[in-house]
Amino acid sequence: MEANKTNNYGASFKRSPIFYIVTRIVVLFFIIIIIFPLLYTLSLSVRSPETVYSARYFLIPYEFSFANYIDAFVNAEQKLKVSFPRMFLNSAVVTSLSVTLIISMSIFAAFAFSHLRFPLKESLYNVMIASVAMPAQVLLIPLFYILIYLGIINTYQAVILAYAGFLIPIGILILRMFYEQIPYELTEAGTVDGASDFQLLMKVLLPLAKPAIATCVILLFLDTWNEFIYAMIFMQDPTIHTVPVGLAKIGTSRYQVNIGTYSASVMITIIPVMIIFAVFQRWFIAGMTMGALKH
């Protein structure tokens, strides 16, 4: 276990009591800073409506209750015209379809970039690299009109295609890099055996590319599940609001909800992600680290 392993990079770090104490204090400080806001919101959400403004040491409620969660579900349904389960369904549909679409197209396009020849290859690739650095808001206004002309504004397709256009370079970048790292001998052996390029991709490259595809899935999942501005503007019909859009409406509405309901609404969006993260944390951290190295 890595948790029990201590490193040996130089004795002076271990010998110094000052270093030992300073690291403990600083790291503990940051852990508290990170945990406190989340714990505080959780604490607010499980207080009974009568005791919501008071708790022992800011955190431990005098009276536990799930009334705020029931309120949060009712409030969303009445004020937003879209329930929390429906928001989660909308987000799940948009996320799963976008990620599937992007990855299935990237698998083939990245292969063309890594193993095949075509005119303007590197120019096109450079445009893709440049587009990764562009903020999504630059495309907002023209995309809005393109989606209107296509007649798909206010549908799932609008956001799915916008995400696909915006995120496809990430899939292609990561997969191309990975395909090119696969030893030349492996693909060479395939071609000598008379495999077509399609067979080569399917039988040799793809089975090896599973970790790269997993990285893509994680990055694209986070990007699409958490995305806000496209989802807000391209799907203004309340019944197809995604989780962040619905939550932002609850949280910034002029008709203030009470603080318990507010906190419960926020926690409803955080808890599922927390559970998924707890299960797959290694993959999340490895995926985001690998994804960062593409730059």
Next chain:
Amino acid sequence: MIYKTFHFKTLLYLLPAVFIFLTFNVIPGLTSLVLSFFDFTGFETNLFRNFVGIDNFIKIYEDKYFWIALKNTFLFVFGAVFIQTGIALILSIFIFFGNFKFSVLVRSIIFFPCVLAPVSVGLVWKKILEQDGVLNSILGLDYSWLSSVSLVMWLIIMVNTWQWIGYNLVIYYAGLQSMNIELLEASDIDGANWSQKIFTIVIPLLWPTTILNMILNLIGGFRAFDIVYVLTRGGPAHYSEVLASYLYYYSFSAGGPNKMGVGASVAFVIFACILTIAVARIIVSKKLRKES
């Protein structure tokens, strides 16, 4: 077999992805640049009817809130590039060399906010920073933090740092794990103490990782919208507006001026900033390669 020259079949692999990329990324990007020279509100059928030259740019040039948004964007990017990267650097060194028993758990906790939606994070902090929020109860104050013109941008930077510090941390950690430790062992023999080691060996060795983190935060900084939107909506009185939220306000906001052409010219400015940085980066990296 692999064709050594261009073959028609290659298009089959390429076309779906390139078609989507061009239609929903390149073409809108270029259209956005063109649209910044037209005046339209979003209700016309032909957006390109009313050519106004550089009027939209003059409009934002004369608007003091545009300059506030531009200044705030640069402030935000500065915070992300220097403050956030700096804290992550120190934290990663402390965790790595501190011999923590639960270093995996520590990293996971600090990383966790990265997987949350910025909207959720913004709303968590909004209640804490409000006038009757818990920050005032802890400090014994009655201060309206998010209405303070001078503080509001720093608070937004702080919330953003809170969310993304773990991202820089795990990237630094990967850098530390792949670091050449022979130098550290050698310095032990020379009797170097821990602070000398950190400043003269570890931080210089981490330089490439620092550059990577800075670039990631630079790109992320120009994207900032969600946190500003849920925390302040650009308020008080547009003093926490960043370029992206200023664009939203001008083009889409329900109570806004609904001038999409002006919004497109703001997009032009963002585009120009990113392009300048990208070109500068290419030139610098070419120079560095020549020198080495």
